[in-house]
Amino acid sequence: MKLWNGWGEEHTDYPIPEIAKEFLTERLGNFQDLPDAAKSDSINSVPESRLKPADFISTDPMDRFDHSHGQSLPDWIFMRSGQIPHITDGVTYPRSDQDIKKIFDFSRENRVTIIPYGGGTSVVGHVNPPEAENPVLTVDLSSFNQILEIDEISRAATIQAGMRGPDIEAELNKSGFTLGHFPQSFEYSTVGGWIASRSCGQQSYYYGRIEDLFRGGNILTPQGEIRLPAFPATAAGPDLRHLFLGSEGRFGIVTRAELQIRPIPQFERFFGIIFRNWEDGVAAVRQIAQNSIQVSMLRLSDALETETTLILSGRERLVRMATMGLSKLGYGRQMCLLILGVTGDKTAATRARKSAVQICRQHGGIFTGNMIGKAWQKSRFLTPYLRNTLWEAGYALDTLETAVPWSHVCQAKNSIIDSITESATNRQLRLLVFGHLSHVYRTGASIYITYLFRRSPIPDENFEHWRAVKKAASRAIIDQNGTISHQHGIGTDHADYLGNEIGEIGIKFLEEAVEYFDPDGLMNSRVLINTQGRKSPDNDDK
Numbered sequence: 001m002k003l004w005n006g007w008g009e010e011h012t013d014y015p016i017p018e019i020a021k022e023f024l025t026e027r028l029g030n031f032q033d034l035p036d037a038a039k040s041d042s043i044n045s046v047p048e049s050r051l052k053p054a055d056f057i058s059t060d061p062m063d064r065f066d067h068s069h070g071q072s073l074p075d076w077i078f079m080r081s082g083q084i085p086h087i088t089d090g091v092t093y094p095r096s097d098q099d100i101k102k103i104f105d106f107s108r109e110n111r112v113t114i115i116p117y118g119g120g121t122s123v124v125g126h127v128n129p130p131e132a133e134n135p136v137l138t139v140d141l142s143s144f145n146q147i148l149e150i151d152e153i154s155r156a157a158t159i160q161a162g163m164r165g166p167d168i169e170a171e172l173n174k175s176g177f178t179l180g181h182f183p184q185s186f187e188y189s190t191v192g193g194w195i196a197s198r199s200c201g202q203q204s205y206y207y208g209r210i211e212d213l214f215r216g217g218n219i220l221t222p223q224g225e226i227r228l229p230a231f232p233a234t235a236a237g238p239d240l241r242h243l244f245l246g247s248e249g250r251f252g253i254v255t256r257a258e259l260q261i262r263p264i265p266q267f268e269r270f271f272g273i274i275f276r277n278w279e280d281g282v283a284a285v286r287q288i289a290q291n292s293i294q295v296s297m298l299r300l301s302d303a304l305e306t307e308t309t310l311i312l313s314g315r316e317r318l319v320r321m322a323t324m325g326l327s328k329l330g331y332g333r334q335m336c337l338l339i340l341g342v343t344g345d346k347t348a349a350t351r352a353r354k355s356a357v358q359i360c361r362q363h364g365g366i367f368t369g370n371m372i373g374k375a376w377q378k379s380r381f382l383t384p385y386l387r388n389t390l391w392e393a394g395y396a397l398d399t400l401e402t403a404v405p406w407s408h409v410c411q412a413k414n415s416i417i418d419s420i421t422e423s424a425t426n427r428q429l430r431l432l433v434f435g436h437l438s439h440v441y442r443t444g445a446s447i448y449i450t451y452l453f454r455r456s457p458i459p460d461e462n463f464e465h466w467r468a469v470k471k472a473a474s475r476a477i478i479d480q481n482g483t484i485s486h487q488h489g490i491g492t493d494h495a496d497y498l499g500n501e502i503g504e505i506g507i508k509f510l511e512e513a514v515e516y517f518d519p520d521g522l523m524n525s526r527v528l529i530n531t532q533g534r535k536s537p538d539n540d541d542k
């Protein structure tokens with residue numbers, strides 16, 4: 001059963017090894033047992049639904065609580081304290097396009113706001129109900145969970161929008177195929193959510209981002225249905241797929257998508273390479289990307305993330321021995337870990353590994369074999385469970401991300417981390433903050449930042465910490481010419497910053513598009529473009 005106030009399944013655990021507890025205590029202060037709100041109190045505080053009763057709407061308080069948050073740090077603060085600011089008035093589970101049309105009609109007649117809901121894994125406030133005069137209805141697409149067609153010859157599959165990662169892979173694997181879209185939220189996130197938030201899987205370097213996989217599909221908008229045909233390529237005017245990629249549910253509901261698939265790779269391995277310092281690692285990774293070496297993943301951690309990852313691995317003795325050996329070779333506290341993946345035909349993958357390792361060696365990289373890679377692979381979708389353990393031990397964790405050109409990578413990472421540190425210092429907050437390059441491209445890379453702090457027993461204080469850090473980091477990202485989001489999307493938390501990227505005319509165009517597809521204003525009006533505004537970090541009132 002799914003955990004009601006955290007990440008994942010109830011009985012899946014990610015314990016912290018003793019040495020990691022000591023490390024966190026030293027950096028952030030003592031472990032603290034801070035009790036969370038009881039489930040019964042949280043559910044009892046769910047207000048009366050404002051929706052007109054209908055047989056296709058659930059107003060069950062647990063259902064409504066469950067669908068009123070995503071997985072951002074504010075969401076955690078709200079759900080763990082049992083104080084979710086706004087609870088959806090009802091949840092509906094359509095099974096067909098006809099059901100969705102009925103929901104639009106009901107919403108139009110009764111002035112109801114609609115929020116499409118995939119897996120609820122958003123980390124930027126996408127699925128949170130707005131503070132609205134109108135009742136809110138969450139449209140859970142979990143019944144849209146079938147693969148409708150696999151075209152083996154064209155290597156494409158038509159998949160319903162509510163299908164989750166593991167179900168897609170299980171089904172495709174039966175026919176010898178894979179989608180290869182593996183965001184860390186894979187366990188719960190869905191095709192519709194990936195498209196609507198422009199998601200990026202861990203091996204996008206090989207398989208492509210969702211926009212590379214999305215060939216066409218159907219979208220039911222309040223204005224009517226749009227069918228985007230799946231051509232291998234087209235010069236027939238602007239590509240409307242890109243209007244719906246990243247549309248965050250503002251234009252309507254994606255019901256099905258044709259996605260590119262591949263045969264299950266014959267061979268796949270992940271390896272660890274250690275660099276003396278961050279700059280050497282960045283130079284190597286850039287060269288691999290710019291030389292178009294066909295690896296499948298390049299994930300370069302900075303020194304503090306490397307240290308934290310090794311400590312959390314729990315293999316204390318092995319890590320100590322390896323660290324001692326490496327220090328004799330001049331690899332000290334600044335050493336950085338690269339996880340290199342190769343995927344595909346065995347000969348080509350081996351060739352790619354050799355070429356990549358050769359480049360790494362030119363930059364002082366030491367190839368450590370596949371032990372670290374294996375450990376990463378084993379826990380790649382389990383790591384989010386660490387948030388449960390850390391929270392229960394008294395620590396809050398949050399992540400944020402951007403992408404910048406290679407010429408800015410080192411400076412941007414330092415600047416984001418410095419601004420986060422400074423905002424925390426101003427609040428007398430001790431932080432552990434580190435980063436990695438998670439996805440690389442020819443012209444640049446994404447920077448993914450994680451920070452942890454010892455949480456306060458007062459939820460509002462934790463929220464204010466988050467708000468201050470988010471604001472400082474977002475400002476630093478903009479100052480460094482980074483995008484406000486490489487993969488998480490805009491939601492409500494980034495809505496104030498989108499104008500920096502697309503300008504006034506760009507925002508106006510999106511507003512006009514919303515107006516066209518959703519003339520009666522049925523869809524959630526707070527995400528993507530800020531027409532009402534949740535508590536975004538730049539808004540002063542909480």
Ligand SMILES: Cc1cc2nc3c(=O)[nH]c(=O)nc-3n(C[C@H](O)[C@H](O)[C@H](O)COP(=O)(O)OP(=O)(O)OC[C@H]3O[C@@H](n4cnc5c(N)ncnc54)[C@H](O)[C@@H]3O)c2cc1C
Pocket residue numbers: 070071115116117118119120121122123126127141161162182183184185188189190191192193194195196197198199200201202248249250252253254255384487488489527
């Ligand atoms: C632990 C963790 C790890 C993560 N790792 C990654 C990662 O590696 N890469 C990455 O890209 N993201 C990652 N994310 C962010 C998140 O998983 C993605 O944004 C994901 O694409 C959201 O999918 P979802 O199905 O959960 O969508 P939801 O959270 O349910 O919704 C997201 C948005 O999409 C809209 N939407 C959902 N379904 C539809 C539909 N059918 N039609 C129209 N609109 C729809 C919603 O209204 C909302 O605006 C992570 C999140 C967590 C919590």
